[in-house]
Amino acid sequence: MARLVMKFGGSSVADIDRIQNVARHVKREVDAGHEVAVVVSAMAGATNQLVKFCRDIAVLHDQAEYDAVVASGEQVTSGLLAIALQTLGIPARSWQGWQIPLETSDQHGSARITAIDGAPLIAGFAAGQVAVIAGFQGIHRETGRITTLGRGGSDTSAVALAAAVHADRCDIYTDVDGVYTTDPRVVPKARRLDRIAFEEMLEMASLGAKVMQVRSIELGMTHNVRIFVRSSFDKPEDIDPHRPPPGTLICDESEIMEHEVVTGIAFSRDEAQISVRSVEDKPGVAAAIFGPLSDANINVDMIVQNVSADGKTTDLTFTVTAADFERAKDTIEKARAAIGFARLDTATDVSKISVIGIGMRSHAGVAASAFRALADRGVNIRAITTSEIKFSLLIDSAFTELAVRTLHTLYGLDKA
Amino acid sequence: MARLVMKFGGSSVADIDRIQNVARHVKREVDAGHEVAVVVSAMAGATNQLVKFCRDIAVLHDQAEYDAVVASGEQVTSGLLAIALQTLGIPARSWQGWQIPLETSDQHGSARITAIDGAPLIAGFAAGQVAVIAGFQGIHRETGRITTLGRGGSDTSAVALAAAVHADRCDIYTDVDGVYTTDPRVVPKARRLDRIAFEEMLEMASLGAKVMQVRSIELGMTHNVRIFVRSSFDKPEDIDPHRPPPGTLICDESEIMEHEVVTGIAFSRDEAQISVRSVEDKPGVAAAIFGPLSDANINVDMIVQNVSADGKTTDLTFTVTAADFERAKDTIEKARAAIGFARLDTATDVSKISVIGIGMRSHAGVAASAFRALADRGVNIRAITTSEIKFSLLIDSAFTELAVRTLHTLYGLDKA
Structure with missing residues (x-):
C-alpha cells in the first residue's frame, strides 16, 4: 500500500466524460489498495473565460477579486470529480484551498505556499476517503481571502500537498506520457526517460520541455517528493496493474543507479x-x-x-x-x-x-x-x-x- | 444616510454590461451617502449549467458536492461586481458565505440560515467599503463545508444579511418594478402597490406572484426588515435622486397608514x-x-x-x-x-x-x-x-x- 497524490490538468477534466475517465483512474489506484488524494485543475477553457470576464471589466483589476473569480473553476471540478468517484462507490469529498487550509502569501495572482495542514487529509485517508482537492488555490491567513498560485499552479499544489501528507509519490497525469530525451516532434528517435533527477528536470523544464512548472519541480527537489509524469489519456481499463506503467519518474539523483553522461x-x-x-x-x-x-x-x-x-x-x-x-x-x-x-x-x-x-x-x-x-x-x-x-x-x-x-x-x- | 442591502438576481448580472449597470446602481446609492452591501446571484444560466454537470454525472448525487459546485456561480459574480465597482472608484470587496461567515444548517441543497456575523461587514461600512456578497451560499460550522439555501436563496441571503447588519432597507432589484394588485398580463388595469404588509405579501407570494421567495418574506416579517421591490432594468442615470423610485415596499402593517379592504x-x-x-x-x-x-x-x-x-x-x-x-x-x-x-x-x-x-x-x-x-x-x-x-x-x-x-x-x- 502506498499513499499517492494524483494530479489532473485542465484537458484531463475538460468535460463530464473525461472527469469520469479520471474517476476510473483514481478507482484503479484505490482498488490496488492505495491511499489517494487527487488534485484537479479547472475544466479546460474555464479559467480563460473567467480571466476574460475580469479583463472585460477592467484591464487592470484587483488581484484579490481576480483570485476569487478564477478559483471558482477548480472548485467546480473538485465537486464534480467527488460526485463521479461516489458513483463508482468510492468515498470521496472535495476540499477547497481554504478548507484544508493551504496557506499562502498575500501576493494575489501569484501567491507562494507558506503552510499546509496535512492532518485533515491524513485523517480522511484513515477513514478510507479519497480527497479531491481544488488545485491552484489557497488562502491568506491574515486576510482570510482566496489566493491563487499563478498559471500552472495546480502542479505546485500537487507537489506541495504530496510533501504535506508524506505521499510516496506524486503522479502528474498530463497530455504526454513522460519526459523525453528531447522534443520527439523534432527528433523522431527521441526516447522516453524512465528516470530523471530533479536538477536535470529543472533544466529541461526551464528550457522548454513544458511538462511541468519549474516551480513545482523546485518544490519536489526541496521536499524530495518523487514525481511521476504519465499520460491521462490511457484508458484505465487498459492499464496492467502488475506492470510498471509508462512514464518518467522525477526523483533524487541517488535513486538513479547509473547516470548517463547526457540525459x-x-x-x-x-x-x-x-x-x-x-x-x-x-x-x-x-x-x-x-x-x-x-x-x-x-x-x-x-x-x-x-x-x-x-x-x-x-x-x-x-x-x-x-x-x-x-x-x-x-x-x-x-x-x-x-x-x-x-x-x-x-x-x-x-x-x-x-x-x-x-x-x-x-x-x-x-x-x-x-x-x-x-x-x-x-x-x-x-x-x-x-x-x-x-x-x-x-x-x-x-x-x-x-x-x-x-x-x-x-x-x-x-x-x- | 441610510444603510442599504441591494440584491440583484441572475438576469441583472447576466453579462459584463449588466454587471457594470449594477455597479452604477450601487454607485448611485453610495453617492447619495448610503452604506451599501450588495447581494448577487450567479450570472443567468450559470447555475443551470453547473446543476446539469452534476446531473450528467449522477442523477442522485451528493448534495454537499452539489453545493460546492453550484456555489461557485455566485463566487464569480461577487468578484466581478467588486472589480466593476472599483473601476468606478468605489472601494469594494467580495465576501463568500464562508468568509462572513453566514452559518447554516447542514441540509445541503436547502440549508437554513442559523447565524450571521454582521460585525465584519459593519466594520467595512465604517471604512467606506461596499460589501459584495455571494448570495445563496453559506457554511456549516461543524463540517466546514459549503452549503446552499436552495433555488431563489439569494433573496433569503439578502433579507437575512439586512437583519444582521441592521439595514434600514433591503432593496430587491428584479425584472418587475414592484408588486401588483394582480397579474397585469391577465388584468391590464392591475396597478402597482406602493406598500404591502408582510402577511399580505406572503399570501401573494405563495399564490403565484413570483416576485420573491416565500421564505425571504417570512424572514423579513420575523426580523422586521423593510423590503423594497424595484426594477433592475431602470438606467441608473435616469433615476431622479430627489423623488421616491417606483417600486413596492413590503413592510410591517403598522407602516401602512390606512389599509384598503382588499390589497x-x-x-x-x-x-x-x-x-x-x-x-x-x-x-x-x-x-x-x-x-x-x-x-x-x-x-x-x-x-x-x-x-x-x-x-x-x-x-x-x-x-x-x-x-x-x-x-x-x-x-x-x-x-x-x-x-x-x-x-x-x-x-x-x-x-x-x-x-x-x-x-x-x-x-x-x-x-x-x-x-x-x-x-x-x-x-x-x-x-x-x-x-x-x-x-x-x-x-x-x-x-x-x-x-x-x-x-x-x-x-x-x-x-x-
Whole structure:
C-alpha cells in the first residue's frame, strides 16, 4: 500500500466524460489498495473565460477579486470529480484551498505556499476517503481571502500537498506520457526517460520541455517528493496493474543507479541576442546593464562575458525572448550614458541548445565533443555558457533541428 | 444616510454590461451617502449549467458536492461586481458565505440560515467599503463545508444579511418594478402597490406572484426588515435622486397608514381537486387521508371539510398541483381500506382565486360581495376556504380571467 497524490490538468477534466475517465483512474489506484488524494485543475477553457470576464471589466483589476473569480473553476471540478468517484462507490469529498487550509502569501495572482495542514487529509485517508482537492488555490491567513498560485499552479499544489501528507509519490497525469530525451516532434528517435533527477528536470523544464512548472519541480527537489509524469489519456481499463506503467519518474539523483553522461537535450527557438560592445572592464558595469532590464521586468536568460583581452574593455552578450527583444534594446540604449559602450550588435533569429546531464560532472570533454560534431556539420556557435550539469550553445535558428539531432545521436540518446 | 442591502438576481448580472449597470446602481446609492452591501446571484444560466454537470454525472448525487459546485456561480459574480465597482472608484470587496461567515444548517441543497456575523461587514461600512456578497451560499460550522439555501436563496441571503447588519432597507432589484394588485398580463388595469404588509405579501407570494421567495418574506416579517421591490432594468442615470423610485415596499402593517379592504388578488391555474365522499365522521380520518400524501411528498393546498349533516359521514375536498394529481389519486385509492370512503370525485381543470387584504379583518361581508358578483357572471364556486386576511375560491379554469377581473373591479383595485 502506498499513499499517492494524483494530479489532473485542465484537458484531463475538460468535460463530464473525461472527469469520469479520471474517476476510473483514481478507482484503479484505490482498488490496488492505495491511499489517494487527487488534485484537479479547472475544466479546460474555464479559467480563460473567467480571466476574460475580469479583463472585460477592467484591464487592470484587483488581484484579490481576480483570485476569487478564477478559483471558482477548480472548485467546480473538485465537486464534480467527488460526485463521479461516489458513483463508482468510492468515498470521496472535495476540499477547497481554504478548507484544508493551504496557506499562502498575500501576493494575489501569484501567491507562494507558506503552510499546509496535512492532518485533515491524513485523517480522511484513515477513514478510507479519497480527497479531491481544488488545485491552484489557497488562502491568506491574515486576510482570510482566496489566493491563487499563478498559471500552472495546480502542479505546485500537487507537489506541495504530496510533501504535506508524506505521499510516496506524486503522479502528474498530463497530455504526454513522460519526459523525453528531447522534443520527439523534432527528433523522431527521441526516447522516453524512465528516470530523471530533479536538477536535470529543472533544466529541461526551464528550457522548454513544458511538462511541468519549474516551480513545482523546485518544490519536489526541496521536499524530495518523487514525481511521476504519465499520460491521462490511457484508458484505465487498459492499464496492467502488475506492470510498471509508462512514464518518467522525477526523483533524487541517488535513486538513479547509473547516470548517463547526457540525459537530454533542450532547445528554445524564440531567442534574441544582444551584444554590448567595448564596455569598460570595471566593477558595476554588469549592474548598469542588467539593473534597468530587471526594472523593466525583462527576463534575461544567457549571460556571457569573456575575460577582457586588453584589461580595459570587454564585450557582454545576453539573450532575451524574441517578444522582449525590442524593449530590451530600447532599455539598453536609454542606459547608454550610464553603461558606456561603443555599439550594440543584435540578432533575433537565434536558438539556444542545452545539453543536460548529471553524468557530465564526472566526464571531461563532454562539451568538447559537441563543438567538434557541430563544426563537422558546419554549425557556427555564437556563444557558449556552461554549468555543472549542462552547457548551452547559441546558434543560428536555421540550424536548430540539425544541431539537436546531431547531439542526440552523439550522446547515444537515440532509441534502438 | 441610510444603510442599504441591494440584491440583484441572475438576469441583472447576466453579462459584463449588466454587471457594470449594477455597479452604477450601487454607485448611485453610495453617492447619495448610503452604506451599501450588495447581494448577487450567479450570472443567468450559470447555475443551470453547473446543476446539469452534476446531473450528467449522477442523477442522485451528493448534495454537499452539489453545493460546492453550484456555489461557485455566485463566487464569480461577487468578484466581478467588486472589480466593476472599483473601476468606478468605489472601494469594494467580495465576501463568500464562508468568509462572513453566514452559518447554516447542514441540509445541503436547502440549508437554513442559523447565524450571521454582521460585525465584519459593519466594520467595512465604517471604512467606506461596499460589501459584495455571494448570495445563496453559506457554511456549516461543524463540517466546514459549503452549503446552499436552495433555488431563489439569494433573496433569503439578502433579507437575512439586512437583519444582521441592521439595514434600514433591503432593496430587491428584479425584472418587475414592484408588486401588483394582480397579474397585469391577465388584468391590464392591475396597478402597482406602493406598500404591502408582510402577511399580505406572503399570501401573494405563495399564490403565484413570483416576485420573491416565500421564505425571504417570512424572514423579513420575523426580523422586521423593510423590503423594497424595484426594477433592475431602470438606467441608473435616469433615476431622479430627489423623488421616491417606483417600486413596492413590503413592510410591517403598522407602516401602512390606512389599509384598503382588499390589497390584491392572486390566482393559480394548475390545480386539481380530489373530493373524498362519505368518509366516516370520526377522529383520525383526516390523518388517514393526509398522512399517506405527506409520506409521498405531495403538497396539499386547500383543504375543505364541512360539518357532517347526519353526524355519521362527511365529504372532504383537497387540492394539489396538476402535476401531482395522478400520484395523489393513486395514493388515496391505495389507502382506501384505512380511510374508508364511498368514492372519489376529481376535477383537473380548476383554478384557485384568492382575495387578500389585511383590511378584511375589520370589514364584514367582503367575501359575500364576491360570491354575489361571481354569481351575477355565472361563475360557479366549487369550494371556499377562508382565513383572517384572505379567502380562496375554487372555480372551473375556464372562468379564471373573468373571475379575477370581476373581483379586481369589485374591490376598487383598477387603476384610474
